Structure formats: structure tokens, C-alpha cells
Amino acid sequence: MSEQxxxxxxxxxxxxxxxLKAAEIRQVGYVPDAGHARLIELCRDDPEMRAVPLTTExxxxxxAAGAWLGGQRAALLxxxxxxxxxxxxxxxxxxCRFPMxxxxxxxxxxxxxxxxxxxxxSKTRAALELCDVLVYRVExxxxxxxxxxxxxxxxxxxxxxxxxxxxxxxxxxxxWVK
Amino acid sequence: MIANDPNLDRRLDRRAxxxxxLENRGDLLLVTGLGSTTWDVAAAGDDDRNFYLWGAMGxxxxxxxxxxxxxxxRRVLVVTGDGEMLMGLGSLATIGVQRPPNLAxxxxxxGRYGETGMQASHTAESVExxxxxxxxxxxxxxxxxxxxxxxxxAAQVHKATTTLFARIAIRxxxxxxxxxxxxxxxxxxxxxxxxxxx
Numbered sequence: 165m166s167e168q169x170x171x172x173x174x175x176x177x178x179x180x181x182x183x184l185k186a187a188e189i190r191q192v193g194y195v196p197d198a199g200h201a202r203l204i205e206l207c208r209d210d211p212e213m214r215a216v217p218l219t220t221e222x223x224x225x226x227x228a229a230g231a232w233l234g235g236q237r238a239a240l241l242x243x244x245x246x247x248x249x250x251x252x253x254x255x256x257x258x259x260c261r262f263p264m265x266x267x268x269x270x271x272x273x274x275x276x277x278x279x280x281x282x283x284x285x286s287k288t289r290a291a292l293e294l295c296d297v298l299v300y301r302v303e304x305x306x307x308x309x310x311x312x313x314x315x316x317x318x319x320x321x322x323x324x325x326x327x328x329x330x331x332x333x334x335x336x337x338x339x340w341v342k
Numbered sequence: 343m344i345a346n347d348p349n350l351d352r353r354l355d356r357r358a359x360x361x362x363x364l365e366n367r368g369d370l371l372l373v374t375g376l377g378s379t380t381w382d383v384a385a386a387g388d389d390d391r392n393f394y395l396w397g398a399m400g401x402x403x404x405x406x407x408x409x410x411x412x413x414x415x416r417r418v419l420v421v422t423g424d425g426e427m428l429m430g431l432g433s434l435a436t437i438g439v440q441r442p443p444n445l446a447x448x449x450x451x452x453g454r455y456g457e458t459g460m461q462a463s464h465t466a467e468s469v470e471x472x473x474x475x476x477x478x479x480x481x482x483x484x485x486x487x488x489x490x491x492x493x494x495x496a497a498q499v500h501k502a503t504t505t506l507f508a509r510i511a512i513r514x515x516x517x518x519x520x521x522x523x524x525x526x527x528x529x530x531x532x533x534x535x536x537x538x539x540x
Contacts, residue, residue: 226430234416
């Protein structure tokens with residue numbers, strides 16, 4: 165219940181959505197994630213956006229490439245564990261220089277309950293950087309929107325892949341026992 | 343061994359099949375997957391409105407989805423091989439949910455990984471791609487084994503009202519490679535210019 169009350173109050177998640185709108189993002193690929201739940205809901209409800217649920221994150225990299233070929237801007241929402249799934253598909257972005265902004269909800273760090281999230285969560289930044297993705301990280305709510313806006317700007321101005329890591333401390337560790 | 347199999351011998355010739363699909367292409371936009379389907383398109387004639395994947399295996403259908411959503415005013419055809427489609431099998435589930443009316447996904451199915459030594463793919467065993475597409479929500483599917491079926495599908499690509507899926511049975515042979523440009527930035531930019539997206 166407290167989760168729901170939080171979601172109804174405008175907060176940094178709504179500000180990130182506003183940044184996506186301001187950047188004229190028209191397609192949003194996502195794999196459902198608790199950290200992105202509010203943002204996914206906003207994207208799905210927006211008539212100007214096409215929110216596309218994916219079976220695996222790499223589909224979103226190819227989706228964004230297709231969108232850009234057709235003249236639309238796309239973004240990809242995922243959890244840190246999804247970054248590992250994207251690595252080979254990011255060769256598409258690198259070879260063709262497709263703009264590819266990614267928003268990544270971190271797991272496996274701050275107060276993580278599930279140790280199975282730790283291996284990928286602790287290597288998320290390194291994996292992205294190995295793939296020539298520019299990585300930004302948000303620890304505090306007041307920095308979220310401006311960081312996302314900056315990552316969107318540089319992605320589309322420079323035909324680059326960028327990622328914003330939304331820290332688990334910011335999102336709040338998943339509550340396993342209610 | 344493959345050539346002696348009478349069932350395989352009756353399958354369509356891949357180069358001829360590609361020419362048929364593109365014969366009256368109009369303003370059709372084309373995406374091809376890593377491997378032989380890219381060489382088939384190059385043999386049929388390079389075009390600014392073709393986008394070839396030289397890598398990113400499993401991504402062809404999803405590139406087509408993003409493009410079809412972005413350009414509802416244009417028809418988009420993805421042609422890829424059975425191995426490439428199998429690597430992105432989940433994308434059939436994703437596309438089955440979206441089903442843009444201007445998208446068609448065609449798989450040249452020879453039951454082989456042609457680029458790596460003609461090893462058998464899952465479609466040579468138990469996997470039936472048309473059934474997968476149907477189960478994923480595609481409302482119109484085609485299992486094509488002859489020229490008549492191919493021509494019918496080629497016509498439907500231009501007038502369908504839902505996303506199409508076609509499995510096109512082709513012979514497991516290896517015609518001489520014809521290679522299109524492979525510079526990704528060049529392919530991207532010329533494509534966008536050709537459709538006024540740049």
C-alpha cells in the first residue's frame with residue numbers, strides 16, 4: 165500500500181518521464197521492473213508514446229535501431245541484470261552509430277536481499293563501458309531528471325549509446341518480507 | 343547428401359524467391375538478417391531502402407518492428423533465415439503483441455546454418471516456425487512451399503491489415519555470395535535519407 169501512495173505523488177520518476185517527453189521519445193522498449201514500474205505506467209498511458217514490452221532486453225536495442233531508421237526516437241528501460249543480455253546486440257548500435265539511451269534500474273547493490281542479483285549488478289557499469297556506452301549514475305532524487313535529460317541529449321546529438329544507472333539506494337531496495 | 347533428398351530438392355530457389363518478393367516492391371522498406379538473406383537481396387539488387395544486418399544476430403525482426411511503428415505510412419518487410427529467427431524467437435512474442443498492420447516477417451527456411459557449414463537448425467528437427475508465430479498472436483501466417491504461395495504472400499505484403507508471418511521453404515544450397523555495402527553508418531544514413539527521416 166505504501167508503494168502505491170508513493171506512486172501517486174509526483175516525484176523523480178515523473179520528472180524522468182517529463183525528460184523523455186521533452187526529448188520527443190516516441191518508442192519505449194521495456195522489460196517489466198519494479199524500479200521502473202511508475203515510469204512504464206506513464207509511458208503506456210501516453211498517447212504519443214508506443215510502449216513495447218519485450219521478452220528480453222536485447223530486443224529493445226534492435227527496436228530502437230528500427231525506430232531511428234524510420235525517424236523516431238526510442239529509449240530502453242531495463243534492470244541491471246538485463247544489461248548482460250544486450251551485449252552482442254549493442255554491436256548494432258556501435259557499428260551503425262544509432263542513438264541508444266537506456267535507463268537502468270540497479271539491483272544487486274544497496275541492501276540487496278537476493279544474492280543472485282549481485283554478479284550482474286556489480287558488473288553493469290563495466291559491461292556497458294566495454295561496449296562503448298557512456299554511463300551516468302544517479303544517487304539522489306534531485307539529480308535524476310537532469311541526468312536523464314543530459315544522457316538523452318548526448319545520445320541524439322552524438323549518435324551514441326548512453327546509460328543512466330538509477331541506484332538501488334535511490335529506487336529503494338525491494339521489500340521481500342512485508 | 344542434402345542434394346539427394348528429394349523433399350529438399352522441390353523447395354524454392356532462394357535467389358528466385360527473393361526476386362519474386364521484391365519484383366513489385368513499390369515503396370517497400372526492407373530489413374534483412376545476418377547471413378544468406380542479405381546476400382540474396384544484394385543479388386536481387388542493392389537499394390537505399392534496404393537495411394542489412396551484418397551482425398546483431400536475432401535482431402532483424404525487431405528492427406522491422408521499430409521501423410514499422412515509426413513509419414505507419416510505409417510497408418516494412420523483414421526477410422531473414424531460420425537460424426537468425428531462432429536466435430530471436432522471443433521477438434515473435436513481442437511482435438505478436440504489437441502487430442502493426444504494415445509489417446511482414448518472412449523466414450527463408452532451409453533448416454540449416456548456411457554461414458557456418460550448413461549444420462542442421464532446429465527447424466530441420468522439431469521446430470515449426472509458422473506454429474510458433476501463430477501461437478504468438480500473428481493472425482495471418484503463410485507456410486510457403488511453392489511459387490503460387492510465394493506470389494500470393496508477395497501481394498499480401500502490400501495490402502495486409504495485420505502483421506504477417508511467412509515461412510518460405512527454400513533449398514539448402516549455397517549460391518555464390520553477392521555482398522552489399524557493410525559500413526553500418528553508411529547503410530543507416532542512406533536509408534534515412536531515402537525515406538526523408540534524416
